[in-house]
Structures are given as C-alpha cells and as structure tokens.
Amino acid sequence: MTTAARYIPSSTDIARLAKSGARHKYDYGHAVIVSGPPGQGGAARLAARGALRVGAGLVSVLCGADSVAEHAARLDAIMVKPFAGGEDIGRQLAGLNPSALCIGPNLGLTARAGDLLDATLSLPHPVCLDADAITLIAEREAPYAGPFPAQTIMTPHAGELRRLIPHRFDTTTNRETLARMAAERWGCVILFKGVETIIAHPDGRCLTVASTAFAHAAWLATAGSGDVLAGIITGLLARGCDAMEAGALGATLHLLCAAECGPGLIAEDLPEALPAVLRHLLSEPDDGPAPR
Numbered sequence: 001m002t003t004a005a006r007y008i009p010s011s012t013d014i015a016r017l018a019k020s021g022a023r024h025k026y027d028y029g030h031a032v033i034v035s036g037p038p039g040q041g042g043a044a045r046l047a048a049r050g051a052l053r054v055g056a057g058l059v060s061v062l063c064g065a066d067s068v069a070e071h072a073a074r075l076d077a078i079m080v081k082p083f084a085g086g087e088d089i090g091r092q093l094a095g096l097n098p099s100a101l102c103i104g105p106n107l108g109l110t111a112r113a114g115d116l117l118d119a120t121l122s123l124p125h126p127v128c129l130d131a132d133a134i135t136l137i138a139e140r141e142a143p144y145a146g147p148f149p150a151q152t153i154m155t156p157h158a159g160e161l162r163r164l165i166p167h168r169f170d171t172t173t174n175r176e177t178l179a180r181m182a183a184e185r186w187g188c189v190i191l192f193k194g195v196e197t198i199i200a201h202p203d204g205r206c207l208t209v210a211s212t213a214f215a216h217a218a219w220l221a222t223a224g225s226g227d228v229l230a231g232i233i234t235g236l237l238a239r240g241c242d243a244m245e246a247g248a249l250g251a252t253l254h255l256l257c258a259a260e261c262g263p264g265l266i267a268e269d270l271p272e273a274l275p276a277v278l279r280h281l282l283s284e285p286d287d288g289p290a291p292r
C-alpha cells in the first residue's frame with residue numbers, strides 16, 4: 001500500500017535556496033566531503049561540486065595526504081584538506097568546523113574506510129551516508145551500534161538497500177514499505193533512489209519524488225549521478241535543511257538538473273545545471289546581467 005505524499009516544493013522550500021542581503025559565506029554553511037583513496041577521488045569531487053553549486057558557503061574535500069595532488073589539480077573553489085597521519089581523525093574533522101558531512105562515494109570498503117566512517121559518525125553534525133558508507137554499515141562484522149547523529153540521511157540504491165535489510169528485502173516488493181522498514185531499522189532518514197525516489201523518516205513520515213514528472217530523468221542512469229545527489233543533499237544540510245527536507249528538495253533539484261541537461265548528460269553536467277535550475281525556481285530574469 002502506498003501512503004506517502006508526493007513531494008512538491010512549497011514557496012517556503014524554494015525560498016530557502018535564495019541568497020540575499022548582508023549574509024556571508026559562513027552563514028551558508030561548510031560542507032565537508034570525505035574522499036576515498038588516491039586515484040578514486042572522482043566521486044568525492046562530484047559530490048563536492050553538487051554541494052557548492054546548491055549554495056553551501058564553503059566546501060572542503062577531506063583526504064589523505066597521498067590524494068592532495070590529485071584533488072588540487074581538479075579543484076579550485078573547493079578546498080582540499082589533508083588529514084595528518086597519526087592524529088585522531090574525529091578531532092581533525094571537528095577542527096574543520098563542518099556544518100554537514102558526506103561520506104561514502106568511492107570511499108572503499110577497507111579498514112581505513114571504516115575508521116573514517118567511525119570518525120564521521122562520532123560527530124554530532126548532519127551527515128549524508130552514501131554508497132560504500134552504506135555497505136560498510138550493513139556488512140561490517142561488528143554492526144553499527146548507533147544512534148546516528150540526529151540529522152542523518154542514508155541514500156541507498158536498490159543494491160545497497162538490500163544490504164541494509166536483507167531478510168525484509170527478499171520478502172517485500174513494495175518500495176515504500178522497504179524504505180519505511182529501513183528507516184525504522186536504522187533510525188535515520190532513508191532516501192531510496194530509483195525511478196520513484198522515496199524518503200522515509202523513522203517517525204513514519206514518508207515522501208515520494210516521482211521522476212516520471214520530469215523530462216529526461218532516465219538519463220540519470222549514469223555513473224556518478226548518485227554521488228552528485230549526495231553532494232546536493234549535503235549542501236542543503238549545510239545550509240540548514242533537516243534531513244527530510246534536504247532529501248526531498250535535493251532529489252527534486254537533481255531531477256530538474258537532468259531535465260535542464262537533457263539527453264547525453266553525464267554526472268559532471270548535473271552540478272553545472274544548478275545555476276539555471278535555481279534561476280528558474282527563484283524566478284530571476286535570465287535575459288542577461290542586471291543593469292548597474
């Protein structure tokens with residue numbers, strides 16, 4: 001049975017995306033994206049770009065010292081922050097003063113990745129758990145004891161959701177029911193990705209974002225598009241949205257970016273489509289720069 005409400009952003013939701021007046025970058029939050037190992041940082045960069053384009057005031061990629069050259073060669077506005085070996089990673093993360101964190105895109109499934117995940121979850125900050133972070137949480141020998149930070153959102157695709165609730169997944173076919181079960185099991189917001197994206201809260205709230213309402217949504221079936229979504233959600237968390245709002249609004253913006261890009265889109269295009277999407281949503285004239 002489907003009881004979730006179809007999410008349509010309200011004027012208040014859209015107004016949250018604006019930047020105006022005398023506020024400065026720190027007022028829009030600091031999104032920190034935890035990177036995977038050297039040579040595998042592309043997914044973190046895609047997420048970072050999504051977070052920056054959706055309006056986080058600052059975005060940093062946290063990486064090992066051996067990944068700095070790779071990231072620095074590809075990032076300008078996004079800061080590259082190496083963590084020092086030997087020092088407590090949680091303290092180093094806290095020292096960055098994050099407003100929200102994202103961990104998982106191409107993080108890997110190594111012991112080192114597990115340490116980074118533990119350090120991230122030791123902080124109270126809002127966090128988006130994607131990709132390998134979800135797999136680690138689901139499949140580690142010592143199950144995660146939780147609770148997660150208050151504003152935690154996990155963003156599984158079907159393969160990852162199966163790992164989170166394996167027994168339920170094999171006996172239940174309704175996607176909304178599965179998302180609700182995972183939210184209840186893990187005690188955090190679950191954003192179950194797919195043609196219909198379902199955002200379920202452990203308190204029973206549930207929203208859907210149907211891609212059928214958006215042109216060219218099927219072009220999101222491309223490597224890295226989920227990494228961009230994780231970044232958009234993290235940027236919204238950094239800007240002060242709660243996990244449910246960030247998920248629903250983030251999924252909607254992601255689909256609007258696909259509609260804006262059209263056929264041929266690749267993941268790199270999605271963050272670059274956000275200015276046009278935001279301009280339309282915020283109803284600014286797009287016929288050239290305003291007169292001085």
Ligand SMILES: NC(=O)C1=CN([C@@H]2O[C@H](COP(=O)(O)OP(=O)(O)OC[C@H]3O[C@@H](n4cnc5c(N)ncnc54)[C@H](O)[C@@H]3O)[C@@H](O)[C@H]2O)[C@@H](O)CC1
Binds near residue numbers: 106107226
């Ligand atoms: N540019 C990059 O660096 C990219 C890195 N990526 C990273 O690659 C790692 C593996 O990601 P994968 O997404 O391949 O995950 P996994 O390798 O963890 O899971 C894929 C498995 O799940 C199954 N599955 C079932 N339903 C699925 C669905 N709806 N969507 C996807 N798979 C489904 C697939 O058949 C496959 O067996 C992650 O760390 C991810 O972040 C990918 O995001 C692609 C882009």
Ligand SMILES: Nc1ncnc2c1ncn2[C@@H]1O[C@H](COP(=O)(O)OP(=O)(O)O)[C@@H](O)[C@H]1O
Binds near residue numbers: 131193211228
């Ligand atoms: N056929 C489709 N129609 C609509 N959206 C899709 C379709 N295929 C994938 N998506 C969306 O694209 C994204 C893919 O994310 P994910 O599977 O994590 O990919 P990746 O790991 O490569 O980044 C999700 O947001 C999903 O909802």
